Amino acid sequence: MEMFAKALFLCLALALSNGAPAHPQEAAVDDADAGLPDRCEGLEFDAITPDDNGTTIFFKGGHLWEGFLGPAKPSNELFKELDEIHNIGHVDAAFRMQKGDHHDIYLFLDDKVFNYCNHTLDHGYPKPIQEEFPGVPAHLDAAVECPKGECGADSVLFFKGHDVHVYDVPTKTVKTKAWPHLPVCTSAFRWLEHYYCFHGHNFTRFNPVSGEVSGSYPKDARNYFMRCPNFGHGGDSKIIKCSDVVLDAITSDDTGKSYFFAGPMYMRLDTIRDGLHAFPITRTWREMTSGVDAVFSYTDKMYMIKDDQVYIYKGGAHYTLIEGYPKTLKEELGVEGHVDAAFLCPNEHTVHIVQGQMIRDVDLTATPRVANEGWPLPLPGIDAGRCGPEGIEVFKGSQYYKYKSAMTLAASRIAPQPLDITSGMMGCQD
Known part of the structure; x- marks a missing residue:
C-alpha cells in the first residue's frame, strides 16, 4: 500500500495527456x-x-x-x-x-x-x-x-x-x-x-x-511540474508496476469524475482531456487523516467510511463535511464491523456493502437504515468496488472482476476470469 501511495504522488508530477506517467525509458x-x-x-x-x-x-x-x-x-x-x-x-x-x-x-x-x-x-x-x-x-x-x-x-x-x-x-x-x-x-x-x-x-x-x-x-x-534530475520526483524515481497496485476504495460521482484511493493519497480522473492527477486525501477531505476503508457516492454527496465512522461530504466546487458528522456505521447505515468495500449503482438507492466474504444491502431511502442478512461472495479479499453503466467492478490486489449486476455478483458461485489493472486506468507501468 505504501508503495502505491508513493506512485500516486508521482502522478502529480509526471502525468501526461493519456493519464499515464511516462515509462522510465x-x-x-x-x-x-x-x-x-x-x-x-x-x-x-x-x-x-x-x-x-x-x-x-x-x-x-x-x-x-x-x-x-x-x-x-x-x-x-x-x-x-x-x-x-x-x-x-x-x-x-x-x-x-x-x-x-x-x-x-x-x-x-x-x-x-x-x-x-x-x-x-x-x-x-x-x-x-x-x-x-x-x-x-x-x-x-x-x-x-x-x-x-x-x-x-x-x-x-x-x-x-x-x-x-x-x-x-x-x-x-x-x-x-x-x-x-x-x-x-x-x-x-x-x-x-x-x-x-x-x-x-x-x-x-x-x-x-x-x-x-x-x-x-x-x-x-x-x-512538481516536470521531471528533472536531482529535483523532487525526477531523476531515478520509478513508476510502480500495475501488478503492484492495491486500492483501498474507488468511486465515481454524479458528474462522472472517478476517484481512486490508496493510503493517504487519492487520484482523480475527470476526462481523458485532463488526465490522471494525484493529491493527498486531506487536501479535499481534510478530516480523513488516516485514509479510507470504503467510499461511495449518492446524490451529490460522498460517503467515506473509516473504521466504524461514516463521514458524509456535500459535493460542489469543494467537498464540505455535513454538520453532525462523522456518525457511527451502526447509526448511519445499520452496519457493524469492518467494511472492505461499498458501491452504489447509477440511479439506484441501495448501497452494496462488502464485509469479508459477505455482501449486504442497505436501502438509503429507509428510516432507519438497516442492512439485510446478506449473501456469500464467490471471491474473498475484495479491496474496492464500483458500479457503472457497464456493470460492477470489484478489485482485489492488482486485478479486478466484472459482473453485470449486484444480483449476478451475489448469485455467482465461481468468480469470473480476472482482468489486470492497466496503465490507462491507473497511471501505473505495464
Missing part, C-alpha cells in the same frame, strides 16, 4: 546537448496551457515543451502561424476554454490573439485582443480560465503586472483588481480546481477570486 532528452532551452535550468515560462487533448504545453521564447518531460521544440511546429503570420515566435499568455463539446486554445502575442482548435487556427484569426476580449490590455503577462463555480461566472483572468483583469465571458465585461501580495505572474495555469502563478522557476498557488495565497509558497516548479 522515456526519460527526457538533454536539451542543452541539442542546443535547445532546458527547462530544468530554471527557466521563466512565457505561458502555460493544456491543449485540447490534456497535454500541458509550456512556452518559452520560440520554443515549447509538450508534457512534463521531454525536449523542447520550436513553437511553430505545433502552431505554425505564430511565425508565418505574426513573425514573433513567442507567446505572452495562453489558456484553454471549453466551447460546446470541444476545447479551444487562445494564444496571445503583443496585441493579437490566436484561436486554435485541434492545433488548427480558426478562420479569421489572429484578431486584435480588443476585438475578441473588449477591455483586456495588450502585452499581457499571463492568462488562465476560471469556470463558473470556481469564479462567479465563466471567466478568464488576465494578468499584467500586479493587476488582474477579470473578463466575464457571458457579459463580455472586465473588472480590474490589484493583487500586490501575489508575485508578478509570467504564466498562469489551472489544474483541476487549483490555480498556479508561475514566476521565475517557482510557482505560487492562489485563490482565483480573491488572489489569496494559503500555505508555504513559493515552491520550485521542478519538484
Whole structure:
C-alpha cells in the first residue's frame, strides 16, 4: 500500500495527456546537448496551457515543451502561424476554454490573439485582443480560465503586472483588481480546481477570486511540474508496476469524475482531456487523516467510511463535511464491523456493502437504515468496488472482476476470469 501511495504522488508530477506517467525509458532528452532551452535550468515560462487533448504545453521564447518531460521544440511546429503570420515566435499568455463539446486554445502575442482548435487556427484569426476580449490590455503577462463555480461566472483572468483583469465571458465585461501580495505572474495555469502563478522557476498557488495565497509558497516548479534530475520526483524515481497496485476504495460521482484511493493519497480522473492527477486525501477531505476503508457516492454527496465512522461530504466546487458528522456505521447505515468495500449503482438507492466474504444491502431511502442478512461472495479479499453503466467492478490486489449486476455478483458461485489493472486506468507501468 505504501508503495502505491508513493506512485500516486508521482502522478502529480509526471502525468501526461493519456493519464499515464511516462515509462522510465522515456526519460527526457538533454536539451542543452541539442542546443535547445532546458527547462530544468530554471527557466521563466512565457505561458502555460493544456491543449485540447490534456497535454500541458509550456512556452518559452520560440520554443515549447509538450508534457512534463521531454525536449523542447520550436513553437511553430505545433502552431505554425505564430511565425508565418505574426513573425514573433513567442507567446505572452495562453489558456484553454471549453466551447460546446470541444476545447479551444487562445494564444496571445503583443496585441493579437490566436484561436486554435485541434492545433488548427480558426478562420479569421489572429484578431486584435480588443476585438475578441473588449477591455483586456495588450502585452499581457499571463492568462488562465476560471469556470463558473470556481469564479462567479465563466471567466478568464488576465494578468499584467500586479493587476488582474477579470473578463466575464457571458457579459463580455472586465473588472480590474490589484493583487500586490501575489508575485508578478509570467504564466498562469489551472489544474483541476487549483490555480498556479508561475514566476521565475517557482510557482505560487492562489485563490482565483480573491488572489489569496494559503500555505508555504513559493515552491520550485521542478519538484512538481516536470521531471528533472536531482529535483523532487525526477531523476531515478520509478513508476510502480500495475501488478503492484492495491486500492483501498474507488468511486465515481454524479458528474462522472472517478476517484481512486490508496493510503493517504487519492487520484482523480475527470476526462481523458485532463488526465490522471494525484493529491493527498486531506487536501479535499481534510478530516480523513488516516485514509479510507470504503467510499461511495449518492446524490451529490460522498460517503467515506473509516473504521466504524461514516463521514458524509456535500459535493460542489469543494467537498464540505455535513454538520453532525462523522456518525457511527451502526447509526448511519445499520452496519457493524469492518467494511472492505461499498458501491452504489447509477440511479439506484441501495448501497452494496462488502464485509469479508459477505455482501449486504442497505436501502438509503429507509428510516432507519438497516442492512439485510446478506449473501456469500464467490471471491474473498475484495479491496474496492464500483458500479457503472457497464456493470460492477470489484478489485482485489492488482486485478479486478466484472459482473453485470449486484444480483449476478451475489448469485455467482465461481468468480469470473480476472482482468489486470492497466496503465490507462491507473497511471501505473505495464
